[in-house]
Amino acid sequence: MSTLEVAPEEAHDAHGHDHDHPEFLAHHFDTPEQQFDSGKLGIWLFLVTEILFFSGMFCAYAIFRMLRPEVFEGCSQFLNTKLGAINTGVLLFSSLTMAWAVRCAQVEQHKGLTAMLAATLSCAMIFLGVKAIEYSHKWGMGLLPAGLYFYDPANPHPPDQPNFLLFLCLPVALLLLGVVVWLVVSILQGNEFQTKVAAPLSVVCLCFFVGVGLGMILESGESEGHGAEHHAAAGVGEHADHVAESDSHAGETHDGETHDVDHAVAEAESDAVDLVELDQDVAVLERLASDSTNSGLQSELNALKRQAEVAGSSVVTSPSEIEGPIEQVDDNVMTKRKAGVFFSIYYCMTGVHAIHIIGGIIFLTWLLVRSVRNDFNAQYFGPVDYVGLYWHLVDLIWIYLFPLLYLIR
Numbered sequence: 001m002s003t004l005e006v007a008p009e010e011a012h013d014a015h016g017h018d019h020d021h022p023e024f025l026a027h028h029f030d031t032p033e034q035q036f037d038s039g040k041l042g043i044w045l046f047l048v049t050e051i052l053f054f055s056g057m058f059c060a061y062a063i064f065r066m067l068r069p070e071v072f073e074g075c076s077q078f079l080n081t082k083l084g085a086i087n088t089g090v091l092l093f094s095s096l097t098m099a100w101a102v103r104c105a106q107v108e109q110h111k112g113l114t115a116m117l118a119a120t121l122s123c124a125m126i127f128l129g130v131k132a133i134e135y136s137h138k139w140g141m142g143l144l145p146a147g148l149y150f151y152d153p154a155n156p157h158p159p160d161q162p163n164f165l166l167f168l169c170l171p172v173a174l175l176l177l178g179v180v181v182w183l184v185v186s187i188l189q190g191n192e193f194q195t196k197v198a199a200p201l202s203v204v205c206l207c208f209f210v211g212v213g214l215g216m217i218l219e220s221g222e223s224e225g226h227g228a229e230h231h232a233a234a235g236v237g238e239h240a241d242h243v244a245e246s247d248s249h250a251g252e253t254h255d256g257e258t259h260d261v262d263h264a265v266a267e268a269e270s271d272a273v274d275l276v277e278l279d280q281d282v283a284v285l286e287r288l289a290s291d292s293t294n295s296g297l298q299s300e301l302n303a304l305k306r307q308a309e310v311a312g313s314s315v316v317t318s319p320s321e322i323e324g325p326i327e328q329v330d331d332n333v334m335t336k337r338k339a340g341v342f343f344s345i346y347y348c349m350t351g352v353h354a355i356h357i358i359g360g361i362i363f364l365t366w367l368l369v370r371s372v373r374n375d376f377n378a379q380y381f382g383p384v385d386y387v388g389l390y391w392h393l394v395d396l397i398w399i400y401l402f403p404l405l406y407l408i409r
Contacts, residue, residue, distance in 0.1 A: 022379070043386040057348055070333055071341070075346075080137075082218045083219065088399070091394075094127075098388045102381065122204050128354065132215070133165065136165035140164060149336040363387045
């Protein structure tokens, strides 16, 4: 029941609508407080389903990390911590501007509300711009999900890969062009409302390329760091070669040891010949051991087979010592079966989060248009508060993703 006392014939028109309800109050609510509380309950129920949705991916992350900790340790080296930290700071600042926007809506500061919504949108676009750099760098290296993984440690930067950054930036560039054209047309036509909407949106679209530029600067610095590491490794190899060469020269002065390298090559070729002859000997033994009376040959053949089985499944450090099964020895994790699964989880978690960022941008743009139209007041600010709760959850999820994927080694 409404708290306002009105006559029945004045309270409703021919269609049963209550004339005393404010324009922003839906017909099935009696008071603005009831409408706000109902909307608040609805958004909290929606956020619970979002938490359940992301919890499944967090469980997959925890299980795989428990089973393959060495894969996470190796693959996390390819994640740029600086880019992740920048995006964390941007999202934290966007939570501040979003909370400030809710306050502006409550006190009917319409210009402040528009400015805070535009600032939140700008932070979201910077986040996507930095993420575009991060994704395009990994795609160019072949660090993709398991089904598409093609990373080659011998050639980490294939020159014939398409420009993934152009593919990611082209839609936003077209959107920016359209908004700028809309702004120019609105100014020429003298449409004040459309000008007030298009002006902040053009700045928002431009912030995406600010994020791209920031990401390129940080990513180039990280690439130079990796290049320095490779150069240092090469320097160690050159130093080892120099030491070997010095040893070779030293050997020339002692008993004619100048042909050590040739001798080693000759030994390697001799070993290869011996392997071929060994295979032939095994074939001969198999034919001779087919006779049941040759028990000695059968025992020798079984010993050779056992030796091959042990060598194929274990690491043998000496004729009398077996280090352990191959599965227990560190090996290359940059394979489709291992690193591919890691990057599948990485793209799933960060990609779904990016989709939620894009959804938040759509909602924030809708609020920006309504803010310019002065739709919100002290009694009706629910939509701003609801979108703010959603945005805070998106930021909170990234607060968990950043340390789990980028920091924990």
